[in-house]
Amino acid sequence: MQTAPEEISARVSVIVPHYHDLPALGLCLSALGRQTYPHPFEIVVADNASPEGREAVAAAIAGRAKLVVVEERGAGPARNGGVAAASGGLLAFTDCDCVPEPDWLSRGLAALERGDLVGGRMTVLLEEAGRPRPAEAFEAVFAFDNERYIREMGFSVTANLFCRKAVFEKVGGFRVGMSEDLEWCQRAGAAGYRIVYEPLAVVGHPARRTWEELRAKWRRLSAETFALTADRPMGSLRWFLRSLLLPVSAVAHTPKVLASPALTSWPQRLGALGVLYRLRFWRLGDALGLLASGGRR
Secondary structure: OOOOHHHHHOOEEEEEEEOOOHHHHHHHHHHHHOOOOOOOOEEEEEEOOOOOOHHHHHHHHOOOOEEEEOOOOOHHHHHHHHHHHOOOOEEEEOOOOOEEOOOHHHHHHHHOOOOOEEEEEEEEEOOOOOOOOHHHHHHHHHOOOHHHHHHHHOOOOOOOEEEEHHHHHHHOOOOOOOOHHHHHHHHHHHOOOOEEEEEEEEEEEEOOOOHHHHHHHHHHHHHHHHHHHHOOOOHHHHHHHHHHOHHHHHHHHHHHHHHOOOOOOHHHHHHHHHHHHHHHHHHHHHHHHHHHHOOOO
């Protein structure tokens, strides 16, 4: 039986959560508009009640996507709301501050033939190519190692994740107050679904440019990871021991900075090393503070 055009367009939905970053959202939608995928697909922008208001978000979208407003705070609830509004049987997740490469959608969807979940390769985008600030140099070496996340930890970042909608519905939605990508993918794995890595499905993510941006990122990640760890058997003890190893891990990772092809000069390497040691000692204090307060900030 011949498939109607509207049925073809409903096969794939790209879910883009958004909060208070209209310029980045515009760049993301432009990149999605350059996809080489040969069939129509829908884009669902799940706005997390941005302060600009619905009309401003709709103006930035300019007809390029379906808009749904999700009042419950958090990227997880926003993604869940986007899925609920999606008509496609195949789902592709990215973030509003990301720039998918033109064949991202084609490559990621094709890889679903090999697995139930697909995670693609992440690249770090610099504000000025070849001249990274120290925080950017650190991110260029360490941020978004999605291949390692998939192969060693069984999860993909939600900035570059594909699955069938039926799988998503069986696993259930993303949760709040924890590393939702890690928790969701590991929940899917426990249900018997297999994740695979597709290096040709590429998404770029801007590097954090300053110490303040980097600290804010790790403040959030530490709280989310603590929420996942604390309730497990011996979770508090494991968290304490792992926290004590953070400064030691900076020493272990020093050769990675020195050998990284992402950095091309000694000032870049020294800048990245300075951020590495500063961040690991800061994370030690933050982690112990979380333990002492039971996860309360």
